[in-house]
Every structure is written in C-alpha cells, then in structure tokens.
Amino acid sequence: MEPRPGPSAADTALTSLAERAREPAPLVTVITPAYNVAPYIGAAVDSVLGQRFRDLEFIVVDDGSTDETVEEVRRRTDPRLHLVLVPHGGSASARNAGLDRARGQFVAFLDGDDRWHPDFLERQLAALQSAGPDVAAVFARSRVISETGRLYAFRWQRAGRYDFDDMLVDSCPPRTGSSLLIRKSAFDAVGHFRDEHTVPDLDMWLRIQRDSGMPYFAGSAAYLLDLRVRSGAISRDHQRRFNKLAHLIAEYAPDLRRYPAGMAYVRAAVFAFRAGNDDVALPWARLARTAGLSWLLRYSYGWRLVGWSILPARGRVALRRSGSALRGLIGRAIKAPGGLLR
Numbered sequence: 235m236e237p238r239p240g241p242s243a244a245d246t247a248l249t250s251l252a253e254r255a256r257e258p259a260p261l262v263t264v265i266t267p268a269y270n271v272a273p274y275i276g277a278a279v280d281s282v283l284g285q286r287f288r289d290l291e292f293i294v295v296d297d298g299s300t301d302e303t304v305e306e307v308r309r310r311t312d313p314r315l316h317l318v319l320v321p322h323g324g325s326a327s328a329r330n331a332g333l334d335r336a337r338g339q340f341v342a343f344l345d346g347d348d349r350w351h352p353d354f355l356e357r358q359l360a361a362l363q364s365a366g367p368d369v370a371a372v373f374a375r376s377r378v379i380s381e382t383g384r385l386y387a388f389r390w391q392r393a394g395r396y397d398f399d400d401m402l403v404d405s406c407p408p409r410t411g412s413s414l415l416i417r418k419s420a421f422d423a424v425g426h427f428r429d430e431h432t433v434p435d436l437d438m439w440l441r442i443q444r445d446s447g448m449p450y451f452a453g454s455a456a457y458l459l460d461l462r463v464r465s466g467a468i469s470r471d472h473q474r475r476f477n478k479l480a481h482l483i484a485e486y487a488p489d490l491r492r493y494p495a496g497m498a499y500v501r502a503a504v505f506a507f508r509a510g511n512d513d514v515a516l517p518w519a520r521l522a523r524t525a526g527l528s529w530l531l532r533y534s535y536g537w538r539l540v541g542w543s544i545l546p547a548r549g550r551v552a553l554r555r556s557g558s559a560l561r562g563l564i565g566r567a568i569k570a571p572g573g574l575l576r
Contacts, residue, residue, distance in 0.1 A: 260314075261339055262290040262355060263418070265332030267325045268346035272302040274462060276309070277383075281349035283312045287356040290314060293332045294346075298322030303346070326429035329411075333421055341416050347462045348412040354458040358415035361454055369395070370448035371416040371439070373408035374458035381464040393455040398443040399492045401451065402483075403533075405501040406436040408451065413459050420446045431481040440486050472509045476502075480514075496525030501535045507542040510554055519543045 264282050268275055275294075282292050294307050295318045307317050320331050329343060340359065344350060354374065361372045378387035391407045400407060408414050423446040427434045443449050479502055487498040499522040506515035522530070522539055530536030542550065 259337040260289050260291045262287070262342060262359065263336035263338035263340070264290055264292045264342050264344060265329060265336065266292070266294045266344050266346050267297055267328030267332065268294055268299060268303050268307070269297040269322065269325070269328070270299045270301045270303060271346035272299070272306050274347035275303050275306045277349050278344055278346050279307060279310055279315070282344060283310065283315065284352055285350065285355045286353050287359060290355065291316065291337060293318060293335055295320060295328040295331045297324070297328040324429050326427035326434040330426045333426065336418060339418055341418050341421065342414065343411040345410070345412050347464060348410070349460045351458045355415070357454070357456055357458060361452065362415050362417070365452050368448055369450045369452050370420040370442050370446055371414050371451045372454060373413040373451060374454050374456050376409060376413055376459040376461040377457050379460050379462050381462065388457065389461065391453050393453050395450045395452050397449055398440060399490050401436070401439055401443055402486050402490065403493050403497045403500070406439065407453060408439070410459070410461055411435045412461065417448065420448055423447065431478060433475065433478050433482050437482055444489060472511065476506055476511060476514045494525040494529060496522050497529060497533070500530065500533060500539050504535050504538050504542060507550065508554070508557070512547070512550065515542070
C-alpha cells in the first residue's frame with residue numbers, strides 16, 4: 235500500500251476541536267499511539283470505550299500508518315474518541331502529540347495492540363487517588379497473549395511502592411506503558427518523552443521519580459491488562475533497544491542511592507545474554523560485577539548473571555537453543571504463528 239500523505243492540519247478528530255473546547259474537562263485522558271496495527275487496534279479501542287469508568291477522553295494518535303489503522307479507528311463513533319493524524323515520528327513523538335492535547339487530571343497510555351480489562355481505569359484510579367501525593371503513578375499486572383489473542387503467560391511484579399532505585403535496577407517494573415495510570419502534573423513537571431539515544435518509557439518514569447517531587451510508583455496485585463507479544467512489534471528490535479539502554483543506564487546509574495551503580499547493568503546483561511548478543515552482554519556483565527559478589531547474590535538476576543557469565547560460549551549457545559525449543563513447543567501448543575516469542 236502506498237504511504238498515506240501526512241495530514242495537512244494538526245488534527246483530524248472524530249469530534250471537532252471547537253466542540254472539545256466547550257466540553258467540561260474529563261478526569262482521565264487515555265492516549266493510544268498507533269502505527270500499522272490494523273488487526274489489533276479495534277480491540278484496543280473497544281477496550282477503552284467499554285471501560286466501566288466513563289469520565290474520559292480518548293486520543294488515538296496515528297503515527298503515519300500505511301495500513302488500515304485509521305479506517306479501523308474511524309469505524310467507532312463514540313464522542314469521547316478523538317483521532318489525531320501526525321507524520322511518522324515514532325512512539326515517543328506520538329505520545330507527546332497526545333499529551334499536548336490531554337485535558338484530564340490523570341493520563342493513561344494503551345498501545346494499539348494491547349487491551350484493557352473493563353475495570354482497568356476504575357481500579358487504577360481508586361488506587362492512585364488513595365496512594366498519597368508522593369505517588370506519581372500506579373501500575374497493574376499483565377496477562378500475556380499471542381498475536382492471535384491466546385493467553386499463555388502472566389507477568390508478575392510485587393505489589394507496593396517502587397522508588398527510583400527499584401525502577402532502574404529492576405529495569406522498569408511496570409514492564410509496559412499500557413499498565414500505568416499517571417498524574418498529569420508529573421508530565422507538567424518533567425516535560426515530554428525523549429526518544430533520542432534512550433528508552434522512552436523507562437527514561438520518562440525515571441525522570442518523573444527523580445525530578446517531579448513525586449518519587450514513588452505503586453504496583454498493584456490485579457491483572458488488568460492483556461499484553462500482546464507479536465513478531466512485528468518495535469520492541470522486538472533487540473539491538474536497537476540495547477543501544478538505547480546503554481545510553482540510559484550510563485545517564486542514570488550515578489543517581490542510584492541504595493544500590494551501587496553496577497547493579498543497574500545486571501538485568502540488562504541477562505537480557506543481552508538471552509538474546510544472543512554476547513558483544514553487549516559481556517561488557518555489561520563486567521560493569522555489573524563492579525557492584526561486588528555480595529550484592530549480586532542478594533538479587534535473583536544477579537544469580538542468573540553469574541550463571542551466564544561462567545558458561546563458555548558453547549554452553550551459552552546450547553542454553554539459548556534449549557530455550558528456543560521450549561518456546562517453540564509452547565507456541566505450537568497455543569497455535570501462535572512463528573512460535574512463542576520472548
């Protein structure tokens with residue numbers, strides 16, 4: 235399909251900007267950045283419009299899609315839904331376009347291939363409003379689904395508060411931007427998402443915790459999100475992510491207070507080993523070991539790092555192959571095209 239021409243105006247909305255200006259501001263703004271997600275965007279949009287909590291505006295920012303994404307959104311006619319067309323600039327740019335138009339006191343992001351459970355906003359809002367003024371955001375646990383919507387895993391994280399050190403050392407406990415509800419005042423304090431040389435989500439959450447005056451995020455025990463793992467997702471580009479993660483860790487590791495700086499590299503090194511990128515993993519492992527063995531052995535990923543590090547190259551290859559074979563078996567069991575992705 236030929237690329238769709240860029241929009242001639244800043245906005246194309248399902249309700250006009252003039253009408254929006256006359257409406258009372260909603261309590262919550264939901265923003266979906268969407269790029270070539272036509273097979274999934276309908277389910278994402280419907281999961282927002284079907285929320286039990288109703289006092290919301292929903293801004294879908296199409297990031298220059300070349301498939302039928304825009305047409306799928308336009309099939310929905312709910313007056314709370316607003317479609318914004320922007321030239322392709324990446325997810326950070328699309329999220330910023332949504333933030334610039336957000337009128338709610340609270341902001342939530344839902345990726346165009348994920349979906350919320352019907353009580354996501356109701357439960358998240360209650361949690362954030364009762365969490366205290368030093369909590370900038372709350373996040374839920376996720377169920378993991380395949381491209382075809384088959385449930386095959388659960389993503390667990392402990393319930394409770396997370397500070398800056400937790401966010402960096404645990405490599406983004408919310409796991410995905412789709413799991414969060416965030417105070418709009420946090421974005422007012424720190425500004426836009428950054429994309430250059432960094433990982434936009436984790437960079438933003440760290441800046442909020444460090445610079446907004448609200449140092450905590452809070453995780454809940456509820457599974458309120460279906461996170462779709464698919465072969466075409468931008469997050470599957472491991473090398474690009476590793477390059478950006480290297481810049482992010484180098485920037486933020488010196489700001490750790492409860493952990494030595496080397497701990498910021500532990501999970502990143504394990505991820506790189508798993509992905510087969512030893513050229514990245516081995517230098518990160520050396521940096522992680524500067525924290526000292528006693529720190530590494532207090533942390534489950536520290537044990538894994540030690541295990542990967544002591545294996546010879548041939549052993550690491552064998553371990554990856556066994557993991558790949560297991561994912562293939564599970565993938566066939568759940569009828570996921572191409573097997574089970576990490």
